[in-house]
Amino acid sequence: MAEAWDFLRTDKMPHIWCPGCGHGVMMNALLRTMAKLDVNKDDICVVSGIGCASRLPGYLDFNTLHTTHGRALAFATGIKLANPRLKVIVVSGDGDATAIGGNHLIHAARRNMDITLICMNNNIYGMTNGQYSPMTPTSMLATTAPYGNLERNFDLCKLVEGCGANYVARATAAHPRNISQYIEYALTHKGFQFVEVMTQCPTYYGRRNKLGGPVEMINSLKQNTILNTAAAKLPPEKLEGKIQIGEFVKKEELTYLDRFDAMVDRITGGVKP
Amino acid sequence: MSPEKKGQMPVEINQKWCKACGLCYALCPKKVLEGDEWGKAFVAHPEDCIKCQTCEIMCPDLAVKVVALRKATKEDE
Numbered sequence: 015m016a017e018a019w020d021f022l023r024t025d026k027m028p029h030i031w032c033p034g035c036g037h038g039v040m041m042n043a044l045l046r047t048m049a050k051l052d053v054n055k056d057d058i059c060v061v062s063g064i065g066c067a068s069r070l071p072g073y074l075d076f077n078t079l080h081t082t083h084g085r086a087l088a089f090a091t092g093i094k095l096a097n098p099r100l101k102v103i104v105v106s107g108d109g110d111a112t113a114i115g116g117n118h119l120i121h122a123a124r125r126n127m128d129i130t131l132i133c134m135n136n137n138i139y140g141m142t143n144g145q146y147s148p149m150t151p152t153s154m155l156a157t158t159a160p161y162g163n164l165e166r167n168f169d170l171c172k173l174v175e176g177c178g179a180n181y182v183a184r185a186t187a188a189h190p191r192n193i194s195q196y197i198e199y200a201l202t203h204k205g206f207q208f209v210e211v212m213t214q215c216p217t218y219y220g221r222r223n224k225l226g227g228p229v230e231m232i233n234s235l236k237q238n239t240i241l242n243t244a245a246a247k248l249p250p251e252k253l254e255g256k257i258q259i260g261e262f263v264k265k266e267e268l269t270y271l272d273r274f275d276a277m278v279d280r281i282t283g284g285v286k287p
Numbered sequence: 288m289s290p291e292k293k294g295q296m297p298v299e300i301n302q303k304w305c306k307a308c309g310l311c312y313a314l315c316p317k318k319v320l321e322g323d324e325w326g327k328a329f330v331a332h333p334e335d336c337i338k339c340q341t342c343e344i345m346c347p348d349l350a351v352k353v354v355a356l357r358k359a360t361k362e363d364e
């Protein structure tokens with residue numbers, strides 16, 4: 015049976031991430047899913063933008079592409095349309111996907127583009143030393159918010175749901191088995207498949223906000239989390255400050271490629287060129 | 288009888304990749320793993336391991352491997 019390490023570029027290890035970085039836990043879970051599905055390496059293309067999270071494809075033994083900040087989904091869309099047989103996966107950070115790349119995220123989800131997006135949300139710009147991102151909660155500290163963040167963050171899964179994605183799920187680095195389960199679903203279904211993974215950045219977010227080291231941060235991720243099916247039975251005041259995990263959307267609506275193929279059939283009368 | 292060869296550890300730690308984050312030994316339910324003077328993981332109480340794989344799946348550095356669950360064979364003796 016295939017193992018996680020079979021899909022790792024071991025010559026690139028150890029990776030650059032800090033001790034206890036949640037992105038590593040996510041990569042571990044992703045590799046495990048690849049091993050479980052026993053994928054053919056040549057059938058997969060993993061694309062990223064810029065950031066600590068976006069370094070991930072460099073460690074994976076698939077077709078990989080490291081692009082520009084925020085634009086991974088645009089590159090991935092091109093790859094998918096040029097070679098629809100490839101399973102295209104984008105990995106991004108919260109800054110990459112929701113700040114500079116927010117526009118691409120909205121439209122890839124709206125098109126129900128046949129891409130899996132895994133967003134590693136550590137509530138901060140890790141790579142550039144800890145500026146706040148659209149995912150930094152109000153009042154939290156960042157290098158650009160020394161007196162506390164004035165802005166509000168938002169529920170990223172709800173945004174992607176509103177844009178029309180076929181699949182929307184959230185897990186945390188404290189729930190690696192859920193990460194693997196959701197990625198497995200995403201990789202075996204069509205249309206825009208979105209998995210948000212809350213990760214810890216002990217170095218910038220954790221240290222500045224005095225949240226402790228990796229162990230303390232993982233423990234608070236565990237404690238502050240509730241499964242969406244359990245949350246549905248609780249009044250809103252009981253859910254304040256809680257991270258909801260689970261599968262929020264599971265649809266099988268027509269995808270961009272379904273529409274594209276139908277259009278080609280309509281124009282050509284089904285005659286293959 | 289334990290399925291491992293005599294003296295074989297139930298968990299292998301890749302010391303070259305371990306960054307001493309402490310996650311594996313903090314989360315091990317049986318306290319099989321401990322940190323050395325540098326905080327790097329090592330197998331302190333192999334006999335207590337229940338092979339739950341928590342250490343392996345929590346390691347951000349892919350440095351932990353639980354030796355595959357398998358039946359003892361003649362060659363192992």
Ligand SMILES: Cc1ncc(C[n+]2csc(CCOP(=O)(O)OP(=O)(O)O)c2C)c(N)n1
Nearest residue numbers: 065066067083107108109110138139140141
């Ligand atoms: C066009 C452009 N603007 C800004 C940057 C600087 N920059 C690099 S990474 C980054 C943010 C990364 O944050 P995130 O996507 O959350 O990833 P993390 O490092 O937290 O994993 C920024 C602003 C850049 N590389 N390119």
Ligand code: SF4
Nearest residue numbers: 031032035066140215
């Ligand atoms: S700065 Fe934060 S996100 Fe980047 S590698 Fe270090 S812990 Fe991970």
Ligand code: SF4
Nearest residue numbers: 305306308309311346
């Ligand atoms: S989880 Fe991995 S990196 Fe962290 S101490 Fe254990 S073996 Fe080392």
Ligand code: SF4
Nearest residue numbers: 315336338339340342
């Ligand atoms: S497999 Fe479970 S019991 Fe054994 S060392 Fe790892 S975490 Fe501890």
Ligand SMILES: [Mg+2]
Nearest residue numbers: 107108138140
């Ligand atoms: Mg980030």
